[in-house]
Amino acid sequence: MKPLVINFQKCSIHDGPGIRSTVFFKGCPLECVWCHNPESQRYTKEVLYNRERCSGCERCIQICPHDAIISENGTVGLDKNKCELCETCLDYCINNAREIVGDEYTVKELLKMIEKDRMFYEESGGGVTLSGGEVMAQDMDFVCALAEGCHNKGIDVAIDTCGYAPKENYERIMKYADRFLYDMKLIDDEKHIKFTGKSNKKILENLKFLSDNGAYINIRIPLIVGVNVDDDNEEVMKMIEVLKGLNIKAVNLLPYHDIGKHKYTKLYMNYEGEAFEKPSDDKMDEIKSLFEKNNFSNVKIGG
Ligand code: SF4
Ligand code: SF4
Numbered sequence: 001m002k003p004l005v006i007n008f009q010k011c012s013i014h015d016g017p018g019i020r021s022t023v024f025f026k027g028c029p030l031e032c033v034w035c036h037n038p039e040s041q042r043y044t045k046e047v048l049y050n051r052e053r054c055s056g057c058e059r060c061i062q063i064c065p066h067d068a069i070i071s072e073n074g075t076v077g078l079d080k081n082k083c084e085l086c087e088t089c090l091d092y093c094i095n096n097a098r099e100i101v102g103d104e105y106t107v108k109e110l111l112k113m114i115e116k117d118r119m120f121y122e123e124s125g126g127g128v129t130l131s132g133g134e135v136m137a138q139d140m141d142f143v144c145a146l147a148e149g150c151h152n153k154g155i156d157v158a159i160d161t162c163g164y165a166p167k168e169n170y171e172r173i174m175k176y177a178d179r180f181l182y183d184m185k186l187i188d189d190e191k192h193i194k195f196t197g198k199s200n201k202k203i204l205e206n207l208k209f210l211s212d213n214g215a216y217i218n219i220r221i222p223l224i225v226g227v228n229v230d231d232d233n234e235e236v237m238k239m240i241e242v243l244k245g246l247n248i249k250a251v252n253l254l255p256y257h258d259i260g261k262h263k264y265t266k267l268y269m270n271y272e273g274e275a276f277e278k279p280s281d282d283k284m285d286e287i288k289s290l291f292e293k294n295n296f297s298n299v300k301i302g303g
Contacts, residue, residue, distance in 0.1 A: 003027070003138040004102035006040050008113055011120065014303035016158035016181060016218070018126025021114050023146075026102045028134040029164045031197040032185070034224055034273040036260025040133035045085050045102035048266045051075055053097040060089040060098060078268050107142060111149045118155065127156025127178065136165035140172055147176035160220075163203035170206055179216040179249075182207060186228050187238035195227055204242065211246040219248055220303075223287060224256040225277035236287050240294050250298040251291055255279055 004026040009015075012022045027043030028035075035041060039048065056074045068082035069089060089098050105113075114128050121127045128150050135143055136159065150157050159173060160181040184207075185200070186192040192200040210217055221228075221239065228235040243251075256278045264271040279287070284301050291299045 015129035018124035019120040020126040020129050022129040022131050025132040025135050025138050029137050033195050038263050039101045045100050048099045048101050050097045053095045059092050063092045107145045129158040131160035136161045136169045140169050151176040163206045181218050184221050216249050218250040220252045222254045223279050229279045251296050253301050
């Protein structure tokens with residue numbers, strides 16, 4: 001299936017070094033409970049409903065040719081099983097309350113968009129970041145052609161990955177990737193399954209493969225009270241023990257935030273991360289010190 005893109009972000013400064021263009025692909029094999037980009041989880045296009053813009057006129061209900069839109073106390077609901085993504089409701093909503101997320105591009109189109117900001121990459125030591133969703137769980141012919149195109153033009157390529165993809169995909173992309181921004185969430189596999197829907201076995205195997213083969217690995221850890229942060233730093237110490245045996249160039253510690261929470265409503269989804277909390281600044285400093293005491297030299301709080 002040809003990949004869909006949810007966003008092409010120019011001038012990004014949180015997705016690797018320097019100023020970057022980030023391509024966010026749609027579709028991810030994990031379903032992290034705290035995901036702040038829920039529109040990136042499914043591989044198909046989706047209808048987004050901006051409730052705050054909706055006047056409740058119900059024109060979309062009348063116009064939907066598939067009877068997918070339902071009246072719900074002054075707002076409108078969606079029967080996802082009936083929606084055929086025909087986009088008719090978008091044309092009839094004068095308040096632009098409805099939109100479809102997920103666009104198709106060719107490799108050539110993306111390369112052209114990426115090349116436009118080449119000057120910024122060169123001046124800042126930046127480049128392009130292929131992200132998601134999960135870039136490594138997309139059509140790899142497409143992803144490799146895009147990465148190769150950037151690589152051949154001398155543009156730095158970062159792969160932002162959760163690690164949950166076939167090992168062959170990492171083998172294929174390695175020759176074009178300058179760096180991997182590699183997520184680590186939990187070492188306890190039961191908890192990993194509970195909070196992301198999948199085992200971490202494949203993720204840890206792929207990480208070891210990249211390390212053994214000399215890839216530049218920048219580990220990125222979302223730190224969440226109620227998931228992997230506690231008083232005893234139990235999970236953090238487990239992560240440190242695993243990472244100590246690998247060739248890790250940098251670590252980013254990312255405090256939890258829930259700024260993507262509102263997107264769940266737009267997608268007619270429930271946000272299940274209400275009980276999670278951001279670690280205190282002192283706790284973040286404590287965790288950073290633990291990494292540094294264990295000889296990790298390039299440890300940063302934030303992206
Ligand atoms: S047409 Fe737009 S404004 Fe009217 S009910 Fe539908 S979403 Fe709301
Ligand atoms: S995209 Fe088409 S099928 Fe889906 S809700 Fe809108 S009008 Fe109905």
